[in-house]
Amino acid sequence: xxxxxxxxxxxxxxxxxxxxxxxxxxxxxxxxxxxxxxxxxxxxxxxxxxxxxxxxxxxxxxxxxxxxxxxxxxxxxxxxxxxxxxxxxxxxxxxxxxxxxxxxxxxxxxxxxxxxxxxxxxxxxxxxxxxxxxxxxxxxxxxxxxxxxxxxxxxxxxxxxxxxxxxxxxxxxxxxxxxxxxxxxxxxxxxxxxxxxxxxxxxxxxxxxxxxxxxxxxxxxxxxxxxxxxxxxxxxxxxxxxxxxxxxxxxxxxxxxxxxxxxxxxxxxxxxxxxxxxxxxxxxxxxxxxxxxxxxxxxxxxxxxxxxxxxxxxxxxxxxxxxxxxxxxxxxxxxxxxxxxxxxxxxxxxxxxxxxxxxxxxxxxxxxxxxxxxxxxxxxxxxxxxxxxxxxxxxxxxxxxxxxxxxxxxxxxxxxxxxxxxxxxxxxxxxxxxxxxxxxxxxxxxxxxxxxx
Numbered sequence: 287x288x289x290x291x292x293x294x295x296x297x298x299x300x301x302x303x304x305x306x307x308x309x310x311x312x313x314x315x316x317x318x319x320x321x322x323x324x325x326x327x328x329x330x331x332x333x334x335x336x337x338x339x340x341x342x343x344x345x346x347x348x349x350x351x352x353x354x355x356x357x358x359x360x361x362x363x364x365x366x367x368x369x370x371x372x373x374x375x376x377x378x379x380x381x382x383x384x385x386x387x388x389x390x391x392x393x394x395x396x397x398x399x400x401x402x403x404x405x406x407x408x409x410x411x412x413x414x415x416x417x418x419x420x421x422x423x424x425x426x427x428x429x430x431x432x433x434x435x436x437x438x439x440x441x442x443x444x445x446x447x448x449x450x451x452x453x454x455x456x457x458x459x460x461x462x463x464x465x466x467x468x469x470x471x472x473x474x475x476x477x478x479x480x481x482x483x484x485x486x487x488x489x490x491x492x493x494x495x496x497x498x499x500x501x502x503x504x505x506x507x508x509x510x511x512x513x514x515x516x517x518x519x520x521x522x523x524x525x526x527x528x529x530x531x532x533x534x535x536x537x538x539x540x541x542x543x544x545x546x547x548x549x550x551x552x553x554x555x556x557x558x559x560x561x562x563x564x565x566x567x568x569x570x571x572x573x574x575x576x577x578x579x580x581x582x583x584x585x586x587x588x589x590x591x592x593x594x595x596x597x598x599x600x601x602x603x604x605x606x607x608x609x610x611x612x613x614x615x616x617x618x619x620x621x622x623x624x625x626x627x628x629x630x631x632x633x634x635x636x637x638x639x640x641x642x643x644x645x646x647x648x649x650x651x652x653x654x655x656x657x658x659x660x661x662x663x664x665x666x667x668x669x670x671x672x673x674x675x676x677x678x679x680x681x682x683x684x685x686x687x688x689x690x691x692x693x694x695x696x697x698x699x700x701x702x703x704x705x706x707x708x709x710x711x712x713x714x715x716x717x718x719x720x721x722x723x724x725x726x727x728x729x730x731x732x733x734x735x736x737x738x739x
Contacts, residue, residue, distance in 0.1 A: 611670030
């Protein structure tokens with residue numbers, strides 16, 4: 287196998303830039319481009335020693351090793367997985383290897399383990415966007431050891447899925463604040479104005495006119511951006527909305543629970559925290575069940591389960607990748623379809639890609655980044671919708687990516703007259719998740735209040 291021209295370009299960009307951001311669409315082979323650059327830097331240029339890769343757990347465990355073993359020019363690279371228990375992680379660190387792989391949840395542990403004796407001069411952050419929260423422990427930990435790195439490579443297909451406010455911490459890890467200000471407050475003040483607020487607390491930020499162009503220009507020398515549609519000829523993607531009609535009884539129950547939930551917060555200002563709770567409850571109900579205050583589950587309808595059964599029948603044995611959000615969704619799906627498999631292990635991924643799983647159940651947050659599932663099927667079903675444009679795009683890209691040979695069909699199950707309709711509208715408009723959520727909840731509260739008055 288040979289690298290595409292755009293992958294060769296990405297490889298050379300990494301070689302030429304000690305701090306490099308590859309803001310490249312999902313499925314365009316960021317991993318092999320990066321590994322090829324690392325291979326050249328170590329064995330041709332003799333510029334680097336070992337390399338640390340920080341990635342989502344399944345990506346660190348499966349995707350990176352698979353890419354090393356798949357490509358002939360990379361097979362000689364040795365790797366060690368810093369995964370599992372603390373004992374297993376320590377043993378993996380003692381192994382001499384070219385590439386060390388760790389999941390992002392253990393970054394804090396690794397930094398605390400080494401402190402100022404940090405040994406990794408070259409660090410790759412796969413899914414750089416998972417470090418977008420400057421207040422997170424993982425960002426703060428990596429920030430401490432950033433001065434001890436000579437090279438850093440950030441990979442992501444969604445650098446700012448919700449807002450460019452998310453870009454600051456990611457760029458800081460690349461250039462230590464050189465381009466987008468040393469402190470998040472300075473970045474906000476320079477390029478944004480406060481949006482949604484409660485008192486002195488700001489929940490969202492709005493770009494100043496012209497700021498986006500300035501920001502992109504400032505990072506253009508260390509970041510390369512590519513869209514799949516400009517470089518790849520992928521099979522057509524077909525988006526399909528399947529409307530679920532609830533019976534009068536089911537809709538009445540939904541409305542009653544909706545009203546109770548809304549009235550409980552209607553007197554207070556609607557901010558992100560309580561809007562997210564309310565939205566989550568309404569989305570649960572749209573799926574067919576909701577957790578009550580005692581932790582029990584109240585069942586409302588089976589409309590979406592029946593729709594999945596119809597899709598399975600119509601697909602005539604074609605494998606289906608289904609995304610769910612809530613535990614009771616998973617429980618009801620497994621009860622309804624006992625042959626379904628939940629995506630948990632490397633074997634699950636292998637079996638799926640070998641066509642051995644007719645219905646694979648996955649959570650968008652655990653299966654949304656970096657996993658290569660395009661060989662196992664081409665049908666996606668969204669049983670539970672998500673406000674997060676990042677999770678939505680990344681999850682769909684598990685099948686809609688390079689190597690896919692069939693048209694990808696993405697089914698969205700939308701319960702009529704429920705919060706589902708607000709979410710699908712926000713996703714179609716590619717609107718910021720939190721802003722869309724707040725607007726939707728406020729609109730729903732007003733509807734209920736108008737009904738009462």
